[in-house]
Structure formats: structure tokens, C-alpha cells
């Protein structure tokens with residue numbers, strides 16, 4: 001059985017990615033910051049079956065490397081797919097009011113952690129030489145700029161996704177970016193707020209994993225219809 005490594009697994013999008021993996025009869029290696037976050041994920045999923053939790057500091061430049069070392073040592077399940085969606089603050093602060101500490105913290109969580117995840121897992125996926133996928137979730141805030149802090153973390157993610165799409169155009173790893181332009185939340189919160197549930201959104205990642213023609217692409221999700229009928233185009 002295949003395994004999906006999910007970085008940012010306990011959030012709205014991460015919970016959706018875990019759901020997609022389980023729906024498609026795959027196991028999950030979920031990176032969590034602590035036991036409490038792990039419990040939140042399992043509660044939102046309503047099951048722990050097929051999910052291995054591993055604690056790591058995703059903000060540190062050695063956190064994910066340590067997870068991969070444990071996989072190589074046979075202490076954690078081998079994985080064939082990676083999904084990353086570590087997120088930072090989703091709050092409206094005007095540019096002139098953003099403190100240096102806030103900026104650095106948001107770039108660290110919103111960008112660097114996702115970069116470290118890519119840098120420190122892609123070699124492992126390439127070495128396997130078998131069909132694999134790497135998927136990252138970015139957001140339309142990066143173009144809209146309505147919430148400057150989360151918007152600015154998306155800019156470098158877009159660039160990283162372009163570079164990774166090029167670098168893996170011909171490899172065994174299908175790299176794709178999900179560009180999300182609608183609100184998705186874990187099911188209980190989504191129902192309260194009238195937005196799309198993590199369970200509904202899971203269909204997007206399920207489709208990306210199963211459709212080998214989708215590679216080096218941006219998959220644009222703006223409406224519920226886009227979840228059922230994927231809109232994607234090559235990054236270059």
C-alpha cells in the first residue's frame with residue numbers, strides 16, 4: 001500500500017489531503033508539531049486507521065530531514081507522495097503595520113517550512129525511481145493582496161512551484177501546485193461558516209494522485225465545480 005507524507009497535516013488543507021489519501025486506499029505519514037495537534041487531526045478525521053503521526057518541527061531546517069532519516073532507517077513507513085501546506089497567519093494587517101517579527105515569523109512558517117519540505121524530500125522520491133507525486137497548496141491571496149501577510153508568503157511559493165515544475169518535468173515525480181481561490185475549512189468549522197469542507201475538497205488531491213497526465217501544472221480551484229472537474233494548465 002502506498003503512503004502519503006503530509007506536511008501541515010493538522011490544518012484545514014492538510015486534513016483534506018489526509019482524507020484524500022485515505023479515500024484512495026493509501027496510508028498517511030502525518031507530520032504534526034505535538035501530540036495535541038495530532039489529536040486534533042484524528043478528531044477531525046474521525047479515525048486513526050491508516051494514519052501514522054510523527055512529531056517534527058517543520059519550521060526548523062532539520063525537521064523534515066529528520067523524518068526522512070527515520071524513513072530511511074525503516075522506523076517510519078516509506079512514502080511515494082508528498083503534500084505540503086504549512087500555513088501562517090490568515091489575518092488582515094496593513095503593510096505599514098506589519099512588524100519585523102510578524103514578517104519573519106510568517107515567511108518562516110508560510111514559505112520556508114514548505115521549501116524545507118520540498119528540499120529535504122524530493123531526493124528521496126527521485127531515488128525511488130518509481131511513479132511519485134509532490135503537491136503543494138498555494139492561495140489566490142498571493143495575487144489578490146487583500147490580506148498582505150498571507151499574500152506575501154504566496155509569492156515565493158508560486159516561484160518555487162514554477163522551479164519545481166521545471167526540475168521535475170521529466171522525472172518520476174509529478175510535481176503540481178493547487179492554486180486555491182476559495183475558502184476550505186475542516187468539516188465542522190466549514191459547516192458553521194458556510195464554506196467548502198475539507199472532505200469535499202479532498203476530491204482534488206485524489207484526482208491529482210490518480211491522473212498521470214497532470215504534471216508540472218497549476219490546478220486552479222475557484223468554485224465547487226472546479227473540485228469535480230479539474231482545471232489545470234502547465235506552469236510553463
Ligand SMILES: NC(=O)c1ccc[n+]([C@@H]2O[C@H](COP(=O)([O-])OP(=O)(O)OC[C@H]3O[C@@H](n4cnc5c(N)ncnc54)[C@H](OP(=O)(O)O)[C@@H]3O)[C@@H](O)[C@H]2O)c1
Nearest residue numbers: 008009010011012013033037085086087138139180183184
Ligand atoms: N484554507 C484555505 O481556504 C486556503 C485557501 C487558499 C490557500 N491556502 C493555502 O494552504 C495553506 C494552509 O492553509 P490552512 O487553512 O490549512 O491553514 P491552517 O489551518 O492554519 O493550517 C496550517 C498548518 O501549518 C501548521 N503550522 C503552522 N505554524 C506552525 C509551526 N510554527 N510549527 C508547526 N506547524 C505549524 C499548522 O499546525 P497546527 O495545527 O499545529 O497549528 C497546520 O498544520 C495556506 O498557507 C495557503 O498557502 C488555504
